Amino acid sequence: MSGDGPEDDPRSPLDPLLDTPRREGLTGTAPADRYKPVADPELVTTPPDGRPMELQPAWRTDFPVDWPQDHYVERRDFMKFMILTSLAFAVGQAWIAAMSWLRRRRDRHPELRIARIDEVPVGGAIEFAYPEPHDACVLVRPREDLLIAYSQRCTHLSCAVRPQVDRGVFHCPCHEGRFDMETGRPLAGPPRRALSRIVLANRGGAIYAVGVEERTI
Amino acid sequence: MRRPFSRKQRGTILAGMLAFVMLLVVLQLWLLSATMNAYLGGDESVIWPATVASFLCLLLNGGLLRYLYKLDGTR
Ligand code: FES
Numbered sequence: 001m002s003g004d005g006p007e008d009d010p011r012s013p014l015d016p017l018l019d020t021p022r023r024e025g026l027t028g029t030a031p032a033d034r035y036k037p038v039a040d041p042e043l044v045t046t047p048p049d050g051r052p053m054e055l056q057p058a059w060r061t062d063f064p065v066d067w068p069q070d071h072y073v074e075r076r077d078f079m080k081f082m083i084l085t086s087l088a089f090a091v092g093q094a095w096i097a098a099m100s101w102l103r104r105r106r107d108r109h110p111e112l113r114i115a116r117i118d119e120v121p122v123g124g125a126i127e128f129a130y131p132e133p134h135d136a137c138v139l140v141r142p143r144e145d146l147l148i149a150y151s152q153r154c155t156h157l158s159c160a161v162r163p164q165v166d167r168g169v170f171h172c173p174c175h176e177g178r179f180d181m182e183t184g185r186p187l188a189g190p191p192r193r194a195l196s197r198i199v200l201a202n203r204g205g206a207i208y209a210v211g212v213e214e215r216t217i
Numbered sequence: 218m219r220r221p222f223s224r225k226q227r228g229t230i231l232a233g234m235l236a237f238v239m240l241l242v243v244l245q246l247w248l249l250s251a252t253m254n255a256y257l258g259g260d261e262s263v264i265w266p267a268t269v270a271s272f273l274c275l276l277l278n279g280g281l282l283r284y285l286y287k288l289d290g291t292r
Binding site for chain 1: 224225227228231232234235238239241242245246248249252253254255256257258259260261264265267268271272274275278279281282285289
């Protein structure tokens with residue numbers, strides 16, 4: 001048999017002989033259209049290009065993906081993932097709040113004698129640790145009348161900054177960050193926050209560290 | 218019970234909710250980075266208000282998630 005009738009269409013889901021006149025019932029079946037499913041608009045699948053099923057490649061009938069439902073499920077899962085992200089952000093926020101509360105409870109700034117004023121040469125620097133033994137700091141004297149101290153921890157990723165007194169900057173060798181020596185503000189490279197300043201006090205010709213001043217800019 | 222909305226309607230509702238959720242998540246991300254910067258800079262004043270705001274966003278998102286389950290669950 002040849003021709004373009006539905007019986008030649010390999011995608012036709014029904015045996016065409018079942019529906020030929022006088023054959024109904026012979027095989028114990030009813031006319032094929034009796035059980036033809038009524039399309040529920042909720043269950044009709046639309047191929048991604050929107051063309052009817054007859055114009056789709058044959059393989060699509062073997063993989064009948066319900067595209068509208070597929071899109072719906074994709075978006076639903078994405079929304080759930082976003083809400084999980086939202087939970088993670090809220091937990092992060094709570095963590096910062098807890099850390100800040102702990103920091104406030106622990107906050108103590110003991111007095112620490114660093115050096116006598118005449119032990120610091122003009123254009124020189126002295127390293128010390130404050131407030132804890134692992135908190136490296138540096139005291140610099142860029143001019144005769146200026147003594148200034150900062151935490152050495154770079155505000156980018158915590159490498160130790162080094163004073164370059166002749167250039168008036170602190171240099172961070174990790175990512176070429178630079179900070180102004182007089183203000184501690186970032187000048188170049190990735191750092192965005194100023195170095196923490198160590199509050200100094202002059203007690204009878206000796207320099208003491210008495211506090212830490214952190215700054216957002 | 219049939220769903221109160223057709224598939225197409227549910228798709229539209231979901232798209233709207235997703236847009237809202239994205240907006241809230243971006244807001245939370247901004248809050249988190251600003252708060253971290255403030256914390257590292259020693260500024261404690263913004264930390265608690267930002268934490269409350271972030272949890273409010275989470276609460277709103279949780280409400281939308283509940284509605285999503287309701288939207289899917291009725292059949
Ligand atoms: S750690 Fe200092 S610039 Fe990156």
